[in-house]
Amino acid sequence: MAITSANQLELLQTAEAVAREKQIDPGLVVEAMEESLARAAKSRYGAEMDIRVSIDRKTGRATFTRVRTVVEDEELENYQAEFTVEQAKQYMETPAVGDTLVEEIPPVEMGRIAAQSAKQVILQKVREAERDKQFEEFKDRVGTILNVMVKREEYGNVIVDLNPGEGVLRRNEKIGRESYRPNDRIRVYVKDVRREQRGPQVFLSRTAPEFMAELFKMEVPEIYEGIIEIKAVARDPGSRAKIAVISYDNSIDPVGACVGMRGSRVQAVLNELQGEKIDIIPWNEDMPTFLVNALQPAEVSKVVLDEDAERIEVVVPEEQLSLAIGRRGQNVRLASQLTGLDIDIMTEEEESKRRQAEFEERTKLFMDTLDLDEFFAQLLVSEGFTNLEEVAYVEADELLVIDGVDDGTASELQARARDYLDEQNKQALAKARELGVEDSLVNFEGLTPVMVLALATDGIKTLEDFATCADWELAGGWTTENGERKKDEGLLEPFEVSLEEAQDMVMTARVLLGWVDPDDLLPDLDEEAAVEEEAEA
Structure with missing residues (x-):
């Protein structure tokens, strides 16, 4: 034509x-x-x-x-x-x-x-x-809930009509064994929108923790208005969930507001989630207190928090152990997700045995190294002394508070501790030199001879070797693999070197070697001033 x-x-x-x-x-x-x-x-x-x-x-x-x-x-x-x-x-x-x-x-x-x-x-x-229009329309709707109609099911994945376009609810994003028929209307959470070769793909979810948070926002006006905030959500989709809330109005109970009159509000969410049981927990800035709340309905006797390791130990009565752990570990797993910490649960009897073992170990250490009888060594441990360095270099006044210790006894204790540490350092230094350690590492400030020996045993014999180390290689740390946190042992971790101390030592070594300009390490004074002004405001 x-x-x-x-x-x-x-x-x-x-x-x-x-x-x-x-x-x-x-x-x-x-x-x-x-x-x-x-x-x-x-x-x-x-x-x-x-x-x-x-x-x-x-x-x-x-x-x-x-x-x-x-x-x-x-x-x-x-x-x-x-x-x-x-x-x-x-x-x-x-x-x-x-x-x-x-x-x-x-x-x-x-x-x-x-x-x-x-x-x-x-x-x-x-x-x-059409694809551009669909992408532009839905990219800003990530994080919202849509009410959509089911079109068909393909290999367990549900295809829904978004008008325009289609969305995908994958089978692992469905609650339990949900099944739908064409023309069923369902609520879904927009999890992600991505451009792909075949056009924009809208990925939906009903198992995402955010889905539950958005449902509560729809049912609880105080959450929508910002009076109550959802701080954390943890779900075992279709079975159980925990949600932490806080109120910014002292006159409003956050838990009661989420439950509603006769449970009307939480029941509306339960109906949408196929009867998933929901524990509504008051959020608290104090992590141990928050954890005690998160482990409800179990009662907790004691909480010990290790912030560096992001772990927390929880002690419960023997009869509360199964309740705290939950069926197939569900309760403690959800509490761990809610708090972002690894949780170790033990009974009061187990905790008592562990403390007794630590007490006996430290008692034996003082008996063997300071030539003390058992009773005197137990007195030291009871006063909180855990190692020889504390005895050797602590202020004498802290030893004098122990019953039966006078000035002469305190001086003798510290002399014995220092003599033992000096001998230990001499032996460590001799072994380190046999392994080929250079003076640049031996004389580096912050490293004791026993630390140098530990480094040399692992092949770190020069200041250059030390400067190439990562802070976590020295101080230890934690990594997450397949959802599980694993401990990375640090070379200097037995000497209680913190991550910050390891960072400072490595950076100092790099400056001494000329690898780093010390001026680059100086904080920006303008930025510091701005931060201070903001804090004051």
Whole structure:
């Protein structure tokens, strides 16, 4: 077909009809038509030509033009779309590199193949426009709840109608063994929206903790208004969940507000989650207190928090152990997710045995190294002394509070402790030198001889070796693999070197070696001042 005056207006009418049907911008359809006509013209005049088509948005008239660009002589490659300055002088008065020559050419007569190709281009452009529209519409709806209709189920995954487009509720994002029939209406949480080769993919969920939080926001006006905040959510989808809430209005009980009159609010959430049991817990800034709340309904006797290791020990009465752990460990697992800490649960009897073992171990240490009888060694342990360094270098007044210890006894205890540590250091230093440790490491401030020996045993014998270490290699740390936290033993961890101390020592070594400019380590005074001003405000 030819683009004649009879069908020029039809181009615009067709573009508007397609745009209206697909709910996209008519201009995008016209651009697709321009591209398809240009492609058909290239098949008629030559594929190497730079042919462009412009459709008048008012009259529908299609203008075909050929564009040629002026290039340097040595850059001339495409003789159909490019020409040199010398060649351009035939058409232009003062041509320069980069100038273009635009010439109108006759419209093409589109054959069956060209028309089919043009149709494919238009359809492709329309599909791309639809995908862009869907992505733009849903990318800002991540984190919200949609009420959608089920279209079909494929291999356990549920395809829902998003109008426009489709969304996917994967089988691992369904609660329990949920199954749906076409035309069922369900609530879903928009978890992610991604651009993919086949178009934007909207991934939905009913198991995400955020889904429960959004449901409570819909049912509890105080949460929506910001009076009550949901601080954390942990779920075992379809079975049990824990949700931590805090109220910023002292007159409003956060737990009671979430439960509602006769449980009406929480019941509405339960119905949506297939009867999933929900523990609503008051949030507390004090982590041990929060954990005691999180382990409800179990009663807790004692909590010991290790902030560096992000672990917490919980002691419960013997009869409360199974309740604290829960069926298949569910209760303690949810409490761990809620607090973000690893939780070790033990009974009062187990904790007593462990403390007794530690007491006996420290007693034996003081008996063997300080040549004390059992009773005196037990007195030291009872007063809180855990190692020889504490005895050797503590203020004498702290030893004098022990019954039966006078100035002479305190001095003797400290002398024995220091003599033992000195001998231990001499032996460690001798062994380290046998292993080939250099003086640069031996003399490094912050490292004792026993530390140097521990490093040398692991192959760290020079200051350069030490400077290449990571802080966690020295102080130890924790890593998460497959959802489980694992302990990384540090070379200097037995000497109670903290992560911050390890960082300082490694950085100092790098400065001494000239690897790091000390000026780069100085804090920005302007930034510090800004932080202080913000804190004061």
